[in-house]
Amino acid sequence: MYDVTIIGAGVIGAFIARELSRYELNIVLLDKENDVSNGASKANSAIIHAGYDAKPGTNMARFNSLGNPMFDKICEELDVEFNRIGSFVIGFDDADMEAIRELYKRGVENNIEGLEIIDGNKVREMEPNLSDTIKGALYAPTCGILSPWELTIALAENAADNGVEILLNNEVQDIKKLESGYKIITNRVEIDTKYVISCAGVYADKINNMVSNEAFVITPRKGQYFVLDKSVGDFVNTVVFQCPSSVGKGILITPTIHGNLLLGPDAEDIEDKDDIATASENLEYIKEVARRSATAVPINKVITTYSGLRSEVSTGDFIIGEAKDAKGFINVAGIKSPGLSSSPAIAEHVVNIVKNITSGLKEKDNFNPRRRRVVRFHKLSDEEKAELIKKEPSFGRIICRCESVTEGEIVDIINRNAGATTVDGVKRRARPGTGRCQGGFCGPRVVEILARELNKDIDEIMKDSEASYILTGKTNKGKE
Ligand SMILES: Cc1cc2nc3c(=O)[nH]c(=O)nc-3n(C[C@H](O)[C@H](O)[C@H](O)COP(=O)(O)OP(=O)(O)OC[C@H]3O[C@@H](n4cnc5c(N)ncnc54)[C@H](O)[C@@H]3O)c2cc1C
Numbered sequence: 001m002y003d004v005t006i007i008g009a010g011v012i013g014a015f016i017a018r019e020l021s022r023y024e025l026n027i028v029l030l031d032k033e034n035d036v037s038n039g040a041s042k043a044n045s046a047i048i049h050a051g052y053d054a055k056p057g058t059n060m061a062r063f064n065s066l067g068n069p070m071f072d073k074i075c076e077e078l079d080v081e082f083n084r085i086g087s088f089v090i091g092f093d094d095a096d097m098e099a100i101r102e103l104y105k106r107g108v109e110n111n112i113e114g115l116e117i118i119d120g121n122k123v124r125e126m127e128p129n130l131s132d133t134i135k136g137a138l139y140a141p142t143c144g145i146l147s148p149w150e151l152t153i154a155l156a157e158n159a160a161d162n163g164v165e166i167l168l169n170n171e172v173q174d175i176k177k178l179e180s181g182y183k184i185i186t187n188r189v190e191i192d193t194k195y196v197i198s199c200a201g202v203y204a205d206k207i208n209n210m211v212s213n214e215a216f217v218i219t220p221r222k223g224q225y226f227v228l229d230k231s232v233g234d235f236v237n238t239v240v241f242q243c244p245s246s247v248g249k250g251i252l253i254t255p256t257i258h259g260n261l262l263l264g265p266d267a268e269d270i271e272d273k274d275d276i277a278t279a280s281e282n283l284e285y286i287k288e289v290a291r292r293s294a295t296a297v298p299i300n301k302v303i304t305t306y307s308g309l310r311s312e313v314s315t316g317d318f319i320i321g322e323a324k325d326a327k328g329f330i331n332v333a334g335i336k337s338p339g340l341s342s343s344p345a346i347a348e349h350v351v352n353i354v355k356n357i358t359s360g361l362k363e364k365d366n367f368n369p370r371r372r373r374v375v376r377f378h379k380l381s382d383e384e385k386a387e388l389i390k391k392e393p394s395f396g397r398i399i400c401r402c403e404s405v406t407e408g409e410i411v412d413i414i415n416r417n418a419g420a421t422t423v424d425g426v427k428r429r430a431r432p433g434t435g436r437c438q439g440g441f442c443g444p445r446v447v448e449i450l451a452r453e454l455n456k457d458i459d460e461i462m463k464d465s466e467a468s469y470i471l472t473g474k475t476n477k478g479k480e
Helices: 011-020 057-078 094-108 120-126 148-161 202-211 280-293 339-358 382-391 406-412 425-430 443-454
Strands: 002-007 027-030 089-092 116-119 136-140 144-146 165-167 172-176 182-185 190-198 218-229 240-241 253-254 263-266 303-313 319-320 329-333 398-400
Touching: 002 011, 002 182, 011 027, 011 148, 011 329, 011 339, 027 148, 027 190, 027 443, 057 144, 057 148, 057 329, 057 339, 089 094, 089 120, 094 116, 094 136, 116 120, 120 136, 144 148, 144 280, 148 165, 148 339, 190 202, 190 339, 202 218, 202 303, 218 280, 263 280, 280 303, 319 339, 329 339, 398 406, 398 443, 406 425, 406 443, 425 443
Parallel strands: 002 027, 002 190, 027 165, 089 240, 190 329
Antiparallel strands: 089 136, 116 136, 172 182, 182 190, 218 263, 218 303, 240 253, 253 263, 319 329
């Protein structure tokens, strides 16, 4: 019997798994997908919000303000790139400036440090590409950017290094209460466990309703994005938001941690919890709104688009705690934005809940908080590159020309705990395919490397989620 079963390997489930792996517990992390971080945690704005936005007194405000300062340490331990670049909420008229003053007040109540309201000229001094019509802005220096899927992957890897078992391709289909604990039934296995922690993103309502009568509803709220080429990655140097509305924080323009430019997201409530298609009408709207922030936003440099689904929950706030009518079943549900920013503090809080309901946890002697460093070949000096190639020649073979990713890096990220098994899994861990050609050149090479390292045939390698086969058969059968 497991002590703890965590359902959902997004940033929340992976963070909780990593924090619980400090203790003498038998833990399993389950996900229905074939990789970790395949839900909202791979498709969001990637912002570590300062914490002024959420209404004081809510879980969102509490965990965002506690979570933001925790990122420097966790990212250092896990070798995840993180940069506090600061953010603006810009205003164009008196009504916006009133909203900005309100955000400032909220920020002060939420204990956010360094907030300032500045005038339009100062904004343009700091961000010369922003519009002449900006009247003023709220500046928040503690806002940061990172790669949310890299963080999630790093957390899962570190959790696995510390003994957590990760079972992918396991969709929880039912949960039954036992005399003591629960039986979790997936499409592949049955698991007995003392405690369950549900971190199932947009499906967290469905999981809750398997064991609790205290129902809540999660509606997916889709947000779509443009990713622009690195040649325009420095169009802005801070995260630039417009004033938030009732459905979200509005369209932003931001550099990404890998040096691209990101525009989006819009907000649209939908029914299908798996629908992550992008649509030209929504993208047109994003273009128009982004142009209000910066007339010359270089939209001709788009290299790709994507969308993600926020968990819009009927209670309006993060639901974190043991279900009243299901002892030992803990919901971590409705984790919409600022869920990424709140994730370290949520994980710490959930560990405390587990400590309370188990009457204490015993720390391991050998917990290792650090992840084995990843090689970022393009960031090394010429001497470091030469040294590395001498030791391991595969670092001398460039596979992705756009991003200068070497074979050595790809082999390394496949052969780790929670390592890549799909082309997009490799892309999220080491970036081949994220550049201008979007994998046109390196895709087939990545397939070959995956097949070789995983000891599979090339036609078994998938692009991303289950059954997304790339090769379906030989075209020149007659010539064999
Ligand atoms: C458009 C958008 C923009 C956002 N921007 C930001 C931002 O800039 N900053 C910020 O702080 N937050 C942001 N967020 C919020 C942030 O992305 C989420 O709060 C966070 O990713 C939630 O993580 P999670 O682990 O709860 O969910 P997910 O990452 O969705 O993980 C849930 C996991 O559960 C698995 N699962 C579901 N059902 C089952 C089942 N039956 N069996 C097994 N596994 C199952 C899924 O496969 C998935 O992997 C944004 C969200 C969106 C969508």
